[in-house]
Amino acid sequence: MRDYSKLLNWQEEPMSGIIEEPGSSVHYHTGSWRSYRPVWDSEKCIQCFRCWAYCPDASILAEDGKITGIDLDHCKGCGICAKECPAKPAAIEMVLESDAREKDREAAGKDS
Amino acid sequence: MAEKIALTGNEAGALAFKHINPDVVGVYPITPQTELMHDVAKYVHDGDMDTELVTVESEHSAMSVCVGSSAGGARTMTATCGQGLALMWEIIYIASSYRLPIVMPVVNRALSAPINIHCDHSDSMGARDSGWIQLFCEDSQEIYDNMIMAIKIAENKDVLLPVMVCFDGFIISHTMQVLEVLDRETVSKFIGEYKPAYSVLDLDKPITVGGLDLPPFYFEHKRQQVEGMKKAEEVIDKVTKEYGELTGRNYGFYNGHQLEDAEIALVAMGSAAGTAKAAVDIARENGIKVGLMEPRVFRPFPEEKFASALENAKLTCVFDRSISFGNKGPLAIEIKSMAYDYELDVPIVNAIYGLGGRDITVEDFTGHINKLAEICKSGDIEHEPAYIGLRE
Numbered sequence: 377m378r379d380y381s382k383l384l385n386w387q388e389e390p391m392s393g394i395i396e397e398p399g400s401s402v403h404y405h406t407g408s409w410r411s412y413r414p415v416w417d418s419e420k421c422i423q424c425f426r427c428w429a430y431c432p433d434a435s436i437l438a439e440d441g442k443i444t445g446i447d448l449d450h451c452k453g454c455g456i457c458a459k460e461c462p463a464k465p466a467a468i469e470m471v472l473e474s475d476a477r478e479k480d481r482e483a484a485g486k487d488s
Numbered sequence: 489m490a491e492k493i494a495l496t497g498n499e500a501g502a503l504a505f506k507h508i509n510p511d512v513v514g515v516y517p518i519t520p521q522t523e524l525m526h527d528v529a530k531y532v533h534d535g536d537m538d539t540e541l542v543t544v545e546s547e548h549s550a551m552s553v554c555v556g557s558s559a560g561g562a563r564t565m566t567a568t569c570g571q572g573l574a575l576m577w578e579i580i581y582i583a584s585s586y587r588l589p590i591v592m593p594v595v596n597r598a599l600s601a602p603i604n605i606h607c608d609h610s611d612s613m614g615a616r617d618s619g620w621i622q623l624f625c626e627d628s629q630e631i632y633d634n635m636i637m638a639i640k641i642a643e644n645k646d647v648l649l650p651v652m653v654c655f656d657g658f659i660i661s662h663t664m665q666v667l668e669v670l671d672r673e674t675v676s677k678f679i680g681e682y683k684p685a686y687s688v689l690d691l692d693k694p695i696t697v698g699g700l701d702l703p704p705f706y707f708e709h710k711r712q713q714v715e716g717m718k719k720a721e722e723v724i725d726k727v728t729k730e731y732g733e734l735t736g737r738n739y740g741f742y743n744g745h746q747l748e749d750a751e752i753a754l755v756a757m758g759s760a761a762g763t764a765k766a767a768v769d770i771a772r773e774n775g776i777k778v779g780l781m782e783p784r785v786f787r788p789f790p791e792e793k794f795a796s797a798l799e800n801a802k803l804t805c806v807f808d809r810s811i812s813f814g815n816k817g818p819l820a821i822e823i824k825s826m827a828y829d830y831e832l833d834v835p836i837v838n839a840i841y842g843l844g845g846r847d848i849t850v851e852d853f854t855g856h857i858n859k860l861a862e863i864c865k866s867g868d869i870e871h872e873p874a875y876i877g878l879r880e
Binding site: 383384385386389391392393394395396398400401 | 585586587648685686693694695696697699701704705706707708709711712715
C-alpha cells in the first residue's frame with residue numbers, strides 16, 4: 377500500500393492519477409462529508425440485508441452472514457439504507473451528523 | 489506497394505482507417521465528416537477491416553466509447569467535426585488526461601450559431617488547450633499520411649496523447665485529388681503492434697482509472713501532460729523522418745514556400761495555404777519578395793522551428809480561419825507570443841478570412857499581398873486584424 381501522506385514529485389507520480397492498488401479506497405476516509413448519519417439498532421434489525429444490497433458504497437458491515445454495523449469512515453450519509461429498511465420499527469434512523477457528534481463528545485466526556 | 493489513386497479528403501481519411509485497421513471505432517455522423525465514417529462502415533461491413541464498429545447516439549458517446557475502449561487496451565479511432573467536436577468537449581479532455589492515444593480526424597466546420605455546415609477552424613481551435621496533438625492538412629495526400637503518422641506519434645510511450653488530424657470541411661473533404669497510398673501490410677508494419685501503456689482489462693494488474701484526484705495530486709498529473717507534449721515534438725520529428733524514408737514524402741513542422749529570402753512572410757494553415765502558394769508565385773513574378781509558412785503541427789506549438797522560419801522576414805501576416813473573440817485570430821496570438829520569446833524583430837499583422845466557409849481566392853491573397861507590400865514601405869502597422877472577403 378502506497379503511503380499517500382508522502383507526496384511524490386510529478387516525475388514520480390503514477391501517470392494520470394491511475395490507482396495501481398486495488399481496494400486502496402479502504403484507506404481513504406470519506407465519512408467526514410456526511411450531513412446525516414445512519415444509526416443502526418441491532419435489536420430492531422431483521423437481517424434482511426436490503427441495506428447491504430442498496431448501499432452505493434460498501435458501508436454496511438457484515439460478518440458471518442449477519443449485519444454488524446455501519447462503516448462510518450466511508451458512509452457519506454445518503455440515507456438509502458434507512459429508506460430501504462423494511463423493519464417496523466425501522467432499524468436504521470438518519471440523524472443530523474452535528475447532533476450525533478455532539479452526543480459522541482458528551483459520551484467521551486463522561487467516560488473520562 | 490505504393491499506388492496512385494484519386495480520392496476525396498474523406499475517402500483518403502477512410503482509406504487510412506482501413507490500412508491502420510484499428511481495434512475499435514466509435515461512430516456518429518456529422519456533416520461534412522459523415523462520408524468518412526460511412527466509408528469506414530462499408531469497409532467493416534465488407535470484411536475489409538477487423539474493427540469493432542460501435543454506433544452510438546451522440547458524439548459525447550462516441551468519444552466515451554473511445555475512452556473506454558482505449559483504456560481497455562484497444563487501438564481506437566473516431567472522426568468528427570464542428571458541433572460534434574463541441575459535444576465531445578468534456579470527454580476530449582478525459583481522453584488526453586488519461587493519456588489515451590486515440591486518433592481522430594476533425595473535418596473542420598464552423599460552429600453554431602447561426603448554423604453553418606461549411607469550413608472554418610473554430611472547432612479545432614477551440615480544442616487547442618485540450619491536450620490533444622493537432623496536425624493540419626492541406627490536401628488528401630496529407631490527410632492519409634498524417635493519419636498514419638498520427639498513430640505512431642500518439643502511441644509512443646514518451647507521448648501517449650491523442651491526435652486530431654484536421655482538414656477543411658468540403659473544400660478538402662469533398663474534393664477529389666490524386667494521392668499516393670500504401671497498402672495494409674506496409675502500414676501495419678510501419679505503425680507496429682499496439683502495446684497499451686495500461687489496460688483496465690488486465691486482470692493480472694488491476695487498476696482504477698477515474699478516481700478522484702484532489703488538490704495534493706492533480707497539479708502533478710497536469711505537469712505530466714505538459715511533458716508528453718514536449719516529448720511529442722521530438723517524436724513527431726522522428727516519426728515524420730521514418731515516414732519520409734518509407735514513402736519519399738518528407739514533411740516538416742511546417743511547409744515552406746519561397747520562404748528563405750522572403751521579406752513578407754504569410755502564415756496560413758489548411759486548404760487556404762494551397763491558394764496562398766499560387767498567389768505567392770504571382771506576387772513573386774511582380775517583384776514582391778513574399779513567401780509562405782504553412783504550419784502542419786499546431787499542438788505542440790513548435791516555437792523554435794517557427795521562429796527560425798520567420799526570423800528574416802520584414803513583415804509577417806498570419807491568416808486565421810477563426811477568431812478568439814475579444815482578441816485576434818488564435819494562430820496570430822500564438823505566433824506573436826513565439827516572436828516575443830525568440831526576440832524576432834518583425835512586425836506581425838493578422839488577417840481573418842473564410843469564416844463559415846467563405847471562399848478565399850488567389851485574387852484575395854494577391855490583393856492582400858499588395859497591401860502588405862505597401863505596409864512594408866510605409867511602416868504603418870495596423871494592430872486590428874484585417875477581414876478578407878468581408879463586406880464592409
